[in-house]
Amino acid sequence: MQHRSALALLALALLLVALVHRTTAQVNFTPGWGKRGGLEAAASCKPSMESIMYLYKLIQGEAQKLVDCDKFTN
Structure with a gap:
């Protein structure tokens, strides 16, 4: 097993390498990048406690599932 x-895992790693090899990108940053919304936009981006608790x-x-699976295989 x-x-x-x-x-x-080896097949997944090879697929990832092949995809990365074929990928190209260009990112341009301007001096005002990230300053579009001001402080109001930053305040609205704070995660709620409900979403943090959900995650x-x-x-x-998922961690408990892994622990339970490990118990049954050993």
């Missing part, structure tokens, strides 16, 4: 996982519980649940 670990051999199959290693092959899948925390989501990550915690």
Whole structure:
């Protein structure tokens, strides 16, 4: 089973390398970049406690799944 996982990880890494190799981009920054909205825009970008707790519980649940899976395989 670990051999199959290693092959899948290797295939994923090779795919990622191939995609990165074929990707090109250009980013231009102007002197006023990021200053369009002022302080009002920055204040509205603060995450709410509800969204932070949702993400925390989501990550915690996935971590618990990994722990439970590890218990059954060992």
